[in-house]
Amino acid sequence: MSESKHEPKKRFPLTLDALTGDAGRKRASMSSRSNSPQTASQNAARYAPPERSATASRPPAGAPLLIERAPNSSMVSEAVRKAMVARIAQQGVKDPQVLAAMEAVPRHFFLEPGLASQAYIDASLPIGYHQTISQPYIVARMIEVLKAGARQPMKRVLEIGTGCGYQAAVLAQVATEVYSIERIKPLHELARANLRALRIPNLRLHYGDGMLGFPQLAPFDGIILAAAGLQVPPGLLDQLSVGGRLIAPVGSRDQVLQLICRIGENEWTTETLEHCHFVPLRPGTHG
Numbered sequence: 001m002s003e004s005k006h007e008p009k010k011r012f013p014l015t016l017d018a019l020t021g022d023a024g025r026k027r028a029s030m031s032s033r034s035n036s037p038q039t040a041s042q043n044a045a046r047y048a049p050p051e052r053s054a055t056a057s058r059p060p061a062g063a064p065l066l067i068e069r070a071p072n073s074s075m076v077s078e079a080v081r082k083a084m085v086a087r088i089a090q091q092g093v094k095d096p097q098v099l100a101a102m103e104a105v106p107r108h109f110f111l112e113p114g115l116a117s118q119a120y121i122d123a124s125l126p127i128g129y130h131q132t133i134s135q136p137y138i139v140a141r142m143i144e145v146l147k148a149g150a151r152q153p154m155k156r157v158l159e160i161g162t163g164c165g166y167q168a169a170v171l172a173q174v175a176t177e178v179y180s181i182e183r184i185k186p187l188h189e190l191a192r193a194n195l196r197a198l199r200i201p202n203l204r205l206h207y208g209d210g211m212l213g214f215p216q217l218a219p220f221d222g223i224i225l226a227a228a229g230l231q232v233p234p235g236l237l238d239q240l241s242v243g244g245r246l247i248a249p250v251g252s253r254d255q256v257l258q259l260i261c262r263i264g265e266n267e268w269t270t271e272t273l274e275h276c277h278f279v280p281l282r283p284g285t286h287g
């Protein structure tokens, strides 16, 4: 968390003032090109844009304050997104608030124009720097598990591994305050650029090592990791409120989702859920 302490207040809420010259974002043409889900690492390796700039994929200005109807969102993208949500529901995600959040956030905003046509297939996709945007189903599933049994609405949630910012945007639809940490600076900046036009006032992004959590803001009702470690970093467990829940992929090649609940001052329970595929959790920062 090297820099989070010094994060200037003016970064939040995200403003439109720095938005200039971004009319060039190509609208996703929502073809239903099929692409079977692959592992996050395979997908991350498949594509690495050579000189990715944080401003390259900014959506245009003019968004409403809430993501009721996202800017640059066409009827076509809304229809394809509805179909994605229907598939997620078929796969077993039931929480209506989570499904509504998945429907509200335009996933194609978070991808390079060349990949935007694949935004609503159920697969992780590369975002550069050997990282991926998570598979829609797993985003929905993890948020549903995090929410279930937590006090409603979840007040303060921490995400580790912002990537392009997609999951953070979804989380911000279901929690009062969301903080998200990314260790790769250009990705942190990319997420800020991607999120700017959506103007999500309850989401704050930080550049730093999320393995250390965010002690200054703890405790959290929920902590969600978007990258897999061999274990959940122990420091994060103390940053859960009593009654708080943490969900994380754990493992290297063979990964499972783990749900950890803090049930007392010094008592946690651990439950193993389904198999999953995430990019690795790494220590330190990468400028």
Ligand code: SAH
Binding pocket: 131, 132, 133, 134, 135, 160, 161, 162, 163, 164, 165, 166, 167, 168, 181, 182, 183, 184, 187, 208, 209, 210, 211, 226, 227, 279, 280, 281, 282, 283, 284
């Ligand atoms: N949340 C993303 C998924 C991003 S992929 C989504 O919306 O789809 C996982 C991200 O975790 C990568 O960007 C990677 O750089 C980041 N990451 C890995 N280890 C980290 C750490 N220790 N702290 C913060 N971010 C980390």
